Amino acid sequence: MLDVSKLLEEIQASPYAEISVNAPHSGTLTFNGLVPSSRVVGPFGDWKEKKGTLLATIERERNKKPLHATEKGEVMLVHEELAGTFVQAGTEIMRLRHYLSREEVLSIILKKALHLFNAPERAKYYFIPAVEVKVKVSGPKAISVHDGMELFIMSRMKREAPLSYTGPEGVIYAVYFSHNQNMDAGQPLIGVCPPNLVGAVEDAVMRVQTEWREEE
Amino acid sequence: MTNTAHKVLVANRGEIAVRIVQACRKLGLDFVCVYTAEDAGSGHVRLAKELGGPKSLYRVASYHDANELLSVADDAEATAIHPGYGFFAEDYRFARRVSQRDRKLIFIGPSWRVIRELGDKINTKRLARSLDVPTVPGSDRPIYDEMEAEKVARTLFEFQVDNGIKNPLVLVKASAGGGGMGIEEVHDPDLFRSVYRRVRNYAARQFKDEGVLIEQRIRDFNHLEVQIVAERGGANIVHFGTRNCSIQSTGLQKRVEIAPGFDPSSIAYDFDADQLLADITRHSLALARRVKYDNVGTWEWIVTRDGKPYLMEVNTRIQVENGVSAAISRIKGKSGVDIIAEQIRLGLGAPLGYTQDDITFEGMGIEYRIIAEDPDNRFTPWVGLIDSFSWPEQPWLSMHTHVPTDEPYDIPTEFDPNLALGIVWGKDISEVRERGISFLDALVLEGHDKSGSPLKSNIDFLRKKTNRILLF
Numbered sequence: 001m002l003d004v005s006k007l008l009e010e011i012q013a014s015p016y017a018e019i020s021v022n023a024p025h026s027g028t029l030t031f032n033g034l035v036p037s038s039r040v041v042g043p044f045g046d047w048k049e050k051k052g053t054l055l056a057t058i059e060r061e062r063n064k065k066p067l068h069a070t071e072k073g074e075v076m077l078v079h080e081e082l083a084g085t086f087v088q089a090g091t092e093i094m095r096l097r098h099y100l101s102r103e104e105v106l107s108i109i110l111k112k113a114l115h116l117f118n119a120p121e122r123a124k125y126y127f128i129p130a131v132e133v134k135v136k137v138s139g140p141k142a143i144s145v146h147d148g149m150e151l152f153i154m155s156r157m158k159r160e161a162p163l164s165y166t167g168p169e170g171v172i173y174a175v176y177f178s179h180n181q182n183m184d185a186g187q188p189l190i191g192v193c194p195p196n197l198v199g200a201v202e203d204a205v206m207r208v209q210t211e212w213r214e215e216e
Numbered sequence: 217m218t219n220t221a222h223k224v225l226v227a228n229r230g231e232i233a234v235r236i237v238q239a240c241r242k243l244g245l246d247f248v249c250v251y252t253a254e255d256a257g258s259g260h261v262r263l264a265k266e267l268g269g270p271k272s273l274y275r276v277a278s279y280h281d282a283n284e285l286l287s288v289a290d291d292a293e294a295t296a297i298h299p300g301y302g303f304f305a306e307d308y309r310f311a312r313r314v315s316q317r318d319r320k321l322i323f324i325g326p327s328w329r330v331i332r333e334l335g336d337k338i339n340t341k342r343l344a345r346s347l348d349v350p351t352v353p354g355s356d357r358p359i360y361d362e363m364e365a366e367k368v369a370r371t372l373f374e375f376q377v378d379n380g381i382k383n384p385l386v387l388v389k390a391s392a393g394g395g396g397m398g399i400e401e402v403h404d405p406d407l408f409r410s411v412y413r414r415v416r417n418y419a420a421r422q423f424k425d426e427g428v429l430i431e432q433r434i435r436d437f438n439h440l441e442v443q444i445v446a447e448r449g450g451a452n453i454v455h456f457g458t459r460n461c462s463i464q465s466t467g468l469q470k471r472v473e474i475a476p477g478f479d480p481s482s483i484a485y486d487f488d489a490d491q492l493l494a495d496i497t498r499h500s501l502a503l504a505r506r507v508k509y510d511n512v513g514t515w516e517w518i519v520t521r522d523g524k525p526y527l528m529e530v531n532t533r534i535q536v537e538n539g540v541s542a543a544i545s546r547i548k549g550k551s552g553v554d555i556i557a558e559q560i561r562l563g564l565g566a567p568l569g570y571t572q573d574d575i576t577f578e579g580m581g582i583e584y585r586i587i588a589e590d591p592d593n594r595f596t597p598w599v600g601l602i603d604s605f606s607w608p609e610q611p612w613l614s615m616h617t618h619v620p621t622d623e624p625y626d627i628p629t630e631f632d633p634n635l636a637l638g639i640v641w642g643k644d645i646s647e648v649r650e651r652g653i654s655f656l657d658a659l660v661l662e663g664h665d666k667s668g669s670p671l672k673s674n675i676d677f678l679r680k681k682t683n684r685i686l687l688f
Contacts, residue, residue: 025277025284026291060287086291089277089284090253122599122629129417157597157632158397158422159467182630185666 002113002197004204008211011105019071021094023087027060031083031093036076040069040096055094058087073098099214106208110174113201114191115167119183123156125163126179140172145192152189170194173201220244222564224324225289226260228300229279230618231637232536233260236298239557241267248292250276250285254628259618279303282310289321296322296564305533308332324563326511326532330450333507334530337391337429340503344527347506349499352434352518352526358391358427362412368430369408376432385433388412390419392427399468401433434518434526438462438688439470440477440493442500442515443541445558445568450508452568455501456541456555457577458493463681465595472678473537473583474685475544482645483686487523496525503530512538512559521688534559536585536637539616543581543641548574580648582640582685584656584678586617588633588663591677597633598672600665601626605635607659612641612651624663635661635673645686652682 023029032054034040040053052069059065077095087093100108119125127135128150134142145151145165152163174191177183193201223246226236233249237260240247248271249264256275264273271292276284280303289297297314299305305325312328314321325331334340338358341351353375359365369386376384383403388411390398398418402411412428420426439461446453458477461470477496478489500515514531538555545553547570562568588598602625607615617636619625627633640655642648656679663671 025281026274027287061283063283086287088275090275126421153421155421156599156629159597160418160421161596 002109002200002204004109004207007109007112008105008207011100011108015100017071017098017100017104018076019073019096019098020092021055021067021069021096023058023089023091023093024065024067025058025060025089026087027058027065029056029058029082029085029087029093031056031078031080034075034078034094036078038075040073040075042069042071042073067093069096071096071098071101100212101214102208102212105212106205107174109204109208110191110201111188113197113204114173114193115170116188117165117167117190117192119177119185119187119189120163121154121156122182122184123154124180124182125177125189126153126155127151128153128162135172135175140175140190143172145170145172145190165190165192167192168194170197222246222295222322223248223293224560225285225292225294225297225321226250226300227279227285227297228303228305229255229260229631230258231616231634232300232534233258234263234618235539235556235616236300236560237263237267239554239560242554242557243560245560246272248272248274248288248294250274250279250288252276252278252630254630257620257625259620262620282313286314286317286321290319294321296324296560298324298560298563299533301531301533301536306331306335306531308335322564324511324560325534326509326513327448330507330509330511331532334503334509334513335532337529340527340530343506344499344503347499347502349503350524350526352431352528354387354431355429358425358429360427362409365412365428365430366408369402369412370405372430372432373405385435387429387431387433388415389429389431390415390423390425390427391429392419392423392425397467397469398422434520436521436688437518438477439464439528440496440517440519440525441473441535441537442497442517443535443538443555444500444504444509444513444515445555445562446504446509446511446513447562447568448510448565450505450510452571453501453504453509454568454570454572454575455497456545456553456575458497459537459541460686461537463684465589465591467595469595470537471585471587471674472681472685473540473585475540475581476577477686479580479645479686485523485688486521489523492519492523492525499525499527503527511563512555537583539614539637539639540581540583543614543639544577544579546576546578549576551578579641579643580645581642582648582652582682584638584640584652585634585674586636586638586659586661586678587674588627588635588671589674590672591674595674598665599627599629599633600663600669600671602635602661602663602671604660604662607638607655610651610655613655614639649682649685653679656682 042052057064073096146169151165154163170192173193176188226249251261274288304310308328308331311323314323386402441459443456460474460477463472480489514535516528518526542553640652
């Protein structure tokens with residue numbers, strides 16, 4: 001049985017995540033004046049339409065790419081030595097400390113509660129076209145799955161193979177992959193909520209919504 | 217002479233990146249390589265570290281990102297870009313941008329106008345037909361409409377029936393695809409629609425373009441190629457002979473290439489093979505001259521059992537299998553021809569320096585594509601760790617690989633599991649077959665996947681096919 005109180009206590013004991021901000025591509029780096037202990041915010045607005053704090057810009061081919069904070073938190077480290085230099089893709093430029101949000105806490109708890117169907121191999125995954133359409137129109141919770149149901153297309157090296165779901169019957173409660181993203185073997189693709197767990201999952205959602213206080 | 221003041225950005229990965237670096241070194245040119253996180257263990261990265269000067273290796277987010285490549289070119293002070301094959305090799309927009317931006321670079325490949333003209337399979341067909349070069353019957357532009365696609369397919373089925381073909385077949389190909397990917401055949405007009413939708417959806421996912429081509433599927437054919445080499449301006453165009461690339465996987469991807477394309481001295485064909493090779497070479501040169509072709513390129517042909525050639529497409533780039541043509545070619549009697557080095561030299565503006573009469577051919581070459589895959593299971597790629605990879609050196613063998621031989625190598629899942637190209641030379645077909653088998657027998661390739669199962673490769677497949685080379 002899922003012990004939400006215990007899980008919440010465990011998360012509360014260590015409620016931070018460290019976020020390494022890496023150069024998404026190469027280019028000339030300019031920081032935006034942030035220093036360690038500066039506060040940053042992630043995207044906000046009703047639809048998260050407003051961008052988070054500007055951390056830095058990377059310019060290449062006369063295009064300036066702004067790097068915004070993706071989460072709320074505080075600056076831990078700024079690699080000032082890289083300012084004004086040409087950085088390569090993947091270079092760490094800053095580190096942030098972030099207090100977990102309700103959604104993240106819920107995601108951690110749901111990963112323990114739901115039946116996770118994991119990627120059998122490192123590959124890109126897509127829903128089969130019929131399911132993809134339904135997910136787009138009505139969301140993943142509109143999809144009921146059962147053992148042996150053909151659900152995914154697994155794409156590796158441009159070769160595609162069908163992949164069937166195995167596990168208990170239920171609805172797709174969480175989708176952990178996105179279009180064109182490589183998933184490692186063992187990473188969860190979807191979280192399925194079997195009918196007998198619906199009550200426990202809804203209880204977990206409510207507890208997190210009411211009990212987890214986000215940092216102001 | 218090559219202007220050695222140039223620095224070449226190698227905008228590719230793996231085995232071709234290794235060969236471009238080696239060619240640059242041969243020509244006395246500086247170079248800079250790029251790599252992605254997944255390719256950190258690749259031989260081209262190691263080679264750049266070992267042989268490169270300052271600013272000779274950059275990590276990038278993607279080989280597909282033109283901005284990234286060009287910004288690296290600027291920071292590394294590169295003056296030219298070699299695209300290798302795949303990625304940007306046949307992208308005329310990229311070639312045009314490279315050569316027209318403020319800080320201009322030389323694109324080591326045909327000029328963007330030539331790529332635009334011939335890179336489009338459809339336009340190539342139109343041009344070929346205007347020169348009376350035979351082409352495969354089918355659509356002459358990408359089709360996006362299901363009804364139209366079905367109409368073209370039905371016409372092709374009827375055309376084949378009218379021509380006495382008992383089991384007509386139609387090919388549905390992703391127009392933006394390449395390398396044999398996104399191709400399916402249809403034997404029943406009633407099944408066409410479901411195959412069309414499958415290929416269209418695949419094309420949209422993999423190539424972000426739903427366009428498909430519909431062609432007659434010609435069966436019982438050999439796949440031949442003509443290697444063209446030309447200097448800038450297109451005034452001097454020569455060929456480096458023919459290749460036979462008929463031994464392919466079930467997905468129509470090449471596995472063994474042989475030069476020259478046929479061997480009438482030891483194999484009886486139902487047609488005059490010497491004449492046919494001369495014909496496809498002549499047609500290829502005619503088309504190359506028509507468009508003022510100005511770098512290396514490959515003209516791909518289908519030849520039916522009764523000796524009818526059809527031009528399939530032109531690959532406006534260096535081809536994987538260029539080395540097998542080089543192996544049998546001599547320039548002014550000298551061996552050691554390097555078509556990649558020629559491509560760079562000519563791309564940088566050097567004159568050809570020889571004529572067709574200076575090019576001669578000697579013996580026969582086989583190129584084996586050594587791939588981690590399971591030929592018994594539809595050539596499914598195998599992914600895992602290679603523990604051991606070695607082969608005895610031979611004077612008649614050249615190996616091109618990015619896989620290290622002195623440390624384990626984790627095959628990245630982002631790219632095809634091509635491991636190496638083994639090119640074997642012999643004075644005739646029997647000697648080259650014998651050497652080919654001996655090379656494959658002595659090759660050590662071992663590894664395991666995450667579950668501990670042993671590596672799967674196509675070595676047995678290559679061995680079995682060696683005795684079938686150049687046959688119908």
